[in-house]
Amino acid sequence: MWVFGYGSLIWKVDFPYEEKMVGRILGYSRRFWQGSTDHRGVPGKPGRVVTLVEDPEGCVGGVAYRLPAGQEGEVKAYLDFREKGGYRTTTVIFYPKDPAVKPFDVLLYIGTCDNPNYLGPAPLEEIAEQIFNAVGPSGRNTEYLFELANSVRNLVPEDVDEHLFSLEKLVKELLEKHQNLNCL
Numbered sequence: 001m002w003v004f005g006y007g008s009l010i011w012k013v014d015f016p017y018e019e020k021m022v023g024r025i026l027g028y029s030r031r032f033w034q035g036s037t038d039h040r041g042v043p044g045k046p047g048r049v050v051t052l053v054e055d056p057e058g059c060v061g062g063v064a065y066r067l068p069a070g071q072e073g074e075v076k077a078y079l080d081f082r083e084k085g086g087y088r089t090t091t092v093i094f095y096p097k098d099p100a101v102k103p104f105d106v107l108l109y110i111g112t113c114d115n116p117n118y119l120g121p122a123p124l125e126e127i128a129e130q131i132f133n134a135v136g137p138s139g140r141n142t143e144y145l146f147e148l149a150n151s152v153r154n155l156v157p158e159d160v161d162e163h164l165f166s167l168e169k170l171v172k173e174l175l176e177k178h179q180n181l182n183c184l
Contacts, residue, residue, distance in 0.1 A: 001076070004064050021064045028053065033111075086117035
């Protein structure tokens, strides 16, 4: 069984796997439209984490992990718990970066618009402000954004994720503005 990571599963790999492979899935775009009250925010002041939205022209870079033989059920149960905040699973085709490897099915965790933590679209400035201010049991929401942006940039440099990189720029500007205010 293979699982596709497009958010924190790219950079926070706290589960066993036998093999990992960089690649992409088609038909989706990555968006900071999922609320997080269990990791990067708290009830009443949710953080924002990524989910995928259907997009016929979309393409999302990430990492596929092959779960250890004989441990698939155990690891999937752990991932189900980790991704409990409104995510469901579906199967999609993964296209490895290495053209010598044929595409194959992967399990995908996706926060759909009908889950209670779904926040949906908002102006990028509002999303950036929410990410800038949110903190939860797993840390600051800014850490999640910056780790994801750096990981995507390093693993899939050809991935031009405008939503992700625009938010990164806006949040860095907010941090700079905030630091300058603290210096006055």
